[in-house]
């Protein structure tokens with residue numbers, strides 16, 4: 001009980017101490033917040049991207065087969081489907097219908113898709129969150145689409161996708177096969193591409209070879225290849241961000257070091273007084289500990305909040321240059337908030353801990369000097 | 378109450394600037410009496426006070442507090458003795474700037490772990506005794522010389538110590554304030570406290586209620602007799 005009460009008293013004094021050096025401590029918190037903000041931004045950003053990628057790839061098919069015409073992707077005739085189904089080792093084959101629709105009014109691309117696992121009633125659509133926000137429409141509203149032949153088609157939104165991954169579904173519109181074909185004028189004899197599964201994943205390469213031999217104008221794409229592409233993109237960007245990260249850590253160390261060596265004369269005098277009137281070395285270290293905790297924790301929380309807003313609400317504004325090129329992969333880019341305890345604790349150990357230690361060490365030295373020095377000051 | 382036995386203090390031992398500040402000092406500070414350490418500047422009064430007050434350790438010799446040897450106690454115990462047994466009034470008063478008078482007074486009691494409300498009450502009581510009740514929330518910088526001095530005394534009394542130590546308390550005060558200070562000391566003595574004051578101010582060592590004057594010069598005692 002006494003211990004707790006003593007802690008409270010000392011914490012109280014710490015707070016009024018901090019308040020009385022307002023200018024210095026505000027500056028301290030600001031610098032520190034900035035550093036936490038940078039670190040947290042980098043961390044949130046990379047983690048969110050990785051999370052998106054993992055989600056994207058989780059449900060990716062083992063193999064996609066496209067038809068090529070003059071080196072470009074072409075529509076896939078349905079009879080190819082049957083031919084591929086006959087290849088030994090192939091367990092299932094499905095045609096996919098998907099494509100991009102350019103909305104001239106908003107100047108953005110949507111991904112239109114016929115879902116394989118769900119029947120959508122003709123005349124209705126399911127839209128992604130991004131679209132619903134963008135166009136300010138919700139469930140029950142009607143949406144007009146201009147078809148290839150200049151017809152206007154009207155669809156009712158029956159559902160808005162709430163998603164764990166914005167990249168996957170933000171710009172997505174699901175519709176029935178019939179509606180899809182009437183918008184694009186795609187013949188009933190064709191699909192966009194084919195996805196297939198195999199009985200033995202180790203045979204993937206052999207099966208891909210067989211398909212190319214059987215149908216020379218096709219291109220099989222394996223999930224592994226997609227993974228590799230993603231990986232190289234991530235590594236490149238990750239490397240850049242690691243540079244930013246290490247620079248911030250470096251700045252932080254200098255900052256903490258400076259703080260550590262710079263215990264002001266007034267602070268030393270105060271420590272001397274407190275010792276002389278009966279504070280123990282441990283009480284003073286406790287006080288400085290609280291001081292470090294208050295400064296670093298408030299900066300930590302502030303920095304994290306700012307970084308959160310920066311990455312997830314302001315589309316990683318500061319990382320613009322690093323972000324460029326993502327639009328090649330994803331037409332619209334808005335990361336879905338993704339934070340885990342691991343990130344937060346890593347940040348905590350990178351920032352709050354060293355700072356608190358940095359505040360304690362110099363006061364520890366000051367607290368162990370003999371209190372009689374204060375008698376001569 | 379406090380006894381020093383052959384206490385010596387050497388600064389910068391074994392270095393070219395080695396300095397013997399105290400040379401075999403044996404004094405006895407009687408309980409519930411007012412003892413004055415008198416001597417010119419540099420004679421070693423402050424050095425002796427800080428040793429008697431558990432703030433510094435002697436280079437040689439021993440210090441006894443209530444028959445208990447304190448010279449060899451670990452720092453933690455010395456801090457506890459400073460907190461519980463001593464009240465200090467420093468030459469510069471050494472109050473902490475930027476916080477209120479009442480908070481300054483409460484400071485010595487924070488590590489004791491008493492409830493803040495209790496501490497506040499006690500500090501307010503002390504302020505009242507010294508006629509400072511309307512200065513409780515004033516910042517130290519705004520106090521006059523006399524008020525600062527009384528806040529410093531109130532702080533020394535916060536933990537109700539048996540012994541009060543004051544180092545040149547009147548050095549920065551005019552005669553009237555010096556006299557006032559001595560009046561307060563007289564009251565504290567009447568309450569049964571032991572007082573040790575280092576001073577070369579005649580207002581202090583010439584006071585009628587001083588019980589013992591120990592004269593020092595060049596780190597040695599020249600007269601340790603009781604005052605006539």
Ligand SMILES: Nc1ncnc2c1ncn2[C@@H]1O[C@H](COP(=O)(O)OP(=O)(O)O)[C@@H](O)[C@H]1O
Nearest residue numbers: 388389396398417418419420421422423424425
């Ligand atoms: N930390 C120190 N290092 C070296 N010399 C010191 C130190 N502290 C005090 N002295 C010297 O010891 C002598 C006694 O000092 P002090 O006890 O302050 O005397 P007084 O209080 O009587 O004026 C002085 O000459 C002073 O210069």
Ligand SMILES: [Mg+2]
Nearest residue numbers: 422423544545
């Ligand atoms: Mg002195």
